[in-house]
Amino acid sequence: MSDSSRETGEIARKIEAILFVSTEPVKITELSSTLSVSEEVVEEVLRQIKVHYDSQHGFTLINVAGGWQMATASDLSDVIESYNSSYGYRLRLSKAAMETLAIIAYKQPITRAEIEELRGVRSDKVLETLLSSGLIRVAGRKKGTGSPLLYRTTQEFLEAFGLNSLSELPTEEELRNEGNIS
Amino acid sequence: MTVEIDHDNFYDTLTTLINLLESRKIDASHVSVSEIVKVYADYLLRSDKMSLGDVAEFLATAAALVLSKVRALFPQGIEEDEGEQDAISDKNDASTMEALYPYKVAAIFLEVLHYRRSKHYTRQTGELRPFYEVGDLYFLASLWWSLIGNASAKNQSLQQDIIDLMTEDNPEETIEARMEDIKNSLLNHKEVTLLELLSDKTGKSFVVSTIIALLELARLGIIYLKQRQQFGDIYVGLKP
Numbered sequence: 001m002s003d004s005s006r007e008t009g010e011i012a013r014k015i016e017a018i019l020f021v022s023t024e025p026v027k028i029t030e031l032s033s034t035l036s037v038s039e040e041v042v043e044e045v046l047r048q049i050k051v052h053y054d055s056q057h058g059f060t061l062i063n064v065a066g067g068w069q070m071a072t073a074s075d076l077s078d079v080i081e082s083y084n085s086s087y088g089y090r091l092r093l094s095k096a097a098m099e100t101l102a103i104i105a106y107k108q109p110i111t112r113a114e115i116e117e118l119r120g121v122r123s124d125k126v127l128e129t130l131l132s133s134g135l136i137r138v139a140g141r142k143k144g145t146g147s148p149l150l151y152r153t154t155q156e157f158l159e160a161f162g163l164n165s166l167s168e169l170p171t172e173e174e175l176r177n178e179g180n181i182s
Numbered sequence: 183m184t185v186e187i188d189h190d191n192f193y194d195t196l197t198t199l200i201n202l203l204e205s206r207k208i209d210a211s212h213v214s215v216s217e218i219v220k221v222y223a224d225y226l227l228r229s230d231k232m233s234l235g236d237v238a239e240f241l242a243t244a245a246a247l248v249l250s251k252v253r254a255l256f257p258q259g260i261e262e263d264e265g266e267q268d269a270i271s272d273k274n275d276a277s278t279m280e281a282l283y284p285y286k287v288a289a290i291f292l293e294v295l296h297y298r299r300s301k302h303y304t305r306q307t308g309e310l311r312p313f314y315e316v317g318d319l320y321f322l323a324s325l326w327w328s329l330i331g332n333a334s335a336k337n338q339s340l341q342q343d344i345i346d347l348m349t350e351d352n353p354e355e356t357i358e359a360r361m362e363d364i365k366n367s368l369l370n371h372k373e374v375t376l377l378e379l380l381s382d383k384t385g386k387s388f389v390v391s392t393i394i395a396l397l398e399l400a401r402l403g404i405i406y407l408k409q410r411q412q413f414g415d416i417y418v419g420l421k422p
Contacts, residue, residue, distance in 0.1 A: 077302075160299065161326065
């Protein structure tokens, strides 16, 4: 084994150890500064680890909320559920809440009045639900009459939907061109 | 979270508090309204002049605070919630539907994303925020039963401790034996205090058996228990 591949293998072991203990996605910048290696090297090693896991193991790496996290393989979800049904990351949101969340995700920062204008119905309770679940947060006040609160999605939103960043969402134009919805 | 109260600028401080409540940075149920009213009363007493406008502003802000607290303390109206969900398709006109269309698609897209994400399980912190809909009876019922389960498990161990105390081998520390001891003490001395009764021995089981024995003797009408001053000792004597 060459020195280079031995070094890469050592970095991979260290990254695995950090990801193993972390309960949250770990950013490449954090790994890079902790291990004193370049971000490019970290990114490359992460991809190698993922390929290795996907081919031989019951877990994988997922790229969510701007970071990397160890997770079980998606095809093994039934096994985990039958082992312990309390595991999981399931949202219990109504259609109205999901729709409001989508509006906030695309129009953020947005006020309650603007959401209600779009939806055509009162949305205070839905916002209450989304705030309680941590999927949205108050991001200041809008200048103007009444200084209404502005809402934004959170890091938990990205984690819950497996998004690395908001830019992974389809554009509004792409959404408009989708087929009819019943 | 600590909020510094500027006693010279009470209204700004109160408004800050309301803002913190609205932005969910603090839980309204933990705010003591009576304490705020007390601070306000102190502020008024210290103020040289009192404007009716300021008082009206305080009342309006305090009302908002009370409303936030009531909402935090009481369960949300389930029927209203369901009404809000049903209203989506009924009230919207064509233009609203058109504007809303991309977000309806986005909502479906998010559901698909979440479905995919839910197939991956990650390490849990143990303090994950539960995701539930306001008024979700199933979730609330599950939470309620788990709390009852935990509480009854604790009570069982507490009851077991008491049973252990009652069934100790030492006869002096059984309730009946302790009742006899107390009666004998009272025959010798007209009146004794609780401290005197407990002075012989220390230990959890002895204190518990003494108190239960006293209560039982009082219930049977054999003794009286009197406390002659607040926080004073308890006097025990035989009833005539």
